[in-house]
Amino acid sequence: MKNKYTVSEVRPRIFFLKFKNRYDLCMQFVRYQEFYESPSSRFRDKAFNLLDYMEWYSKDKDRGCFTYPNDWSGFNIFGDIIKQVWDLGISDRNQYDYEMKMLYQKFLEQYPDGKFYIIGACGSGITMKHEIAHGFFYTIPEYKYEMTQLVKSLKKPFFKSMCNSLRDIGYARRVYIDECQAYLSTGVPTSFDLTVDKEDKPFVQLYKNYY
Numbered sequence: 001m002k003n004k005y006t007v008s009e010v011r012p013r014i015f016f017l018k019f020k021n022r023y024d025l026c027m028q029f030v031r032y033q034e035f036y037e038s039p040s041s042r043f044r045d046k047a048f049n050l051l052d053y054m055e056w057y058s059k060d061k062d063r064g065c066f067t068y069p070n071d072w073s074g075f076n077i078f079g080d081i082i083k084q085v086w087d088l089g090i091s092d093r094n095q096y097d098y099e100m101k102m103l104y105q106k107f108l109e110q111y112p113d114g115k116f117y118i119i120g121a122c123g124s125g126i127t128m129k130h131e132i133a134h135g136f137f138y139t140i141p142e143y144k145y146e147m148t149q150l151v152k153s154l155k156k157p158f159f160k161s162m163c164n165s166l167r168d169i170g171y172a173r174r175v176y177i178d179e180c181q182a183y184l185s186t187g188v189p190t191s192f193d194l195t196v197d198k199e200d201k202p203f204v205q206l207y208k209n210y211y
Helices: 022-037 050-062 080-088 095-110 126-139 141-152 156-169 173-186 201-210
Strands: 005-011 014-019 074-078 117-121
Touching: 005 022, 005 126, 014 022, 014 095, 014 126, 022 050, 022 074, 022 080, 022 095, 022 117, 074 080, 074 126, 080 095, 117 126, 126 141, 126 173, 126 201, 141 173, 141 201, 156 173, 173 201
Parallel strands: 014 117
Antiparallel strands: 005 014, 074 117
């Protein structure tokens, strides 16, 4: 597994797993990412079997098949998520689970308080910068406060449209503020059903200040 990705601490307490292909990237993160923020309460904060999740994902929104590796290109979780998943129990452990546990233990040796963040992507472009924004949101209290205030200052129609787009993609409500700041600071996809005029400027500037 190790030759399928490299590990680097891109910022203090933010570890970046850079993968060679999206399949391995997605399969390594899927159980942990969906435990944290799945839009379905069947999986969010629950122990679940991957085959059950794959079946649900394939049928949800009439996808027809398991398109997860094509749908997602970046991931972000705080370290304790791995511990929570393992503490609940994994009935269908696989090589990716053992790899995640190994990484958690390795990072925990460096930061015994458990306050670290793990991001993953293929390449080091916009997706990585987007995931670093999530890392800042978790590891830097001042950044989280300032970004949260910026999100709360958005005009209601714009914020509502942003949240609707996040919901349609498959994000859980609990991460809307975090996702808003990450997208507005590093780039909003053209697939989002909204027009960004100058709403992103303060987010871009604040991100640059920390980046």
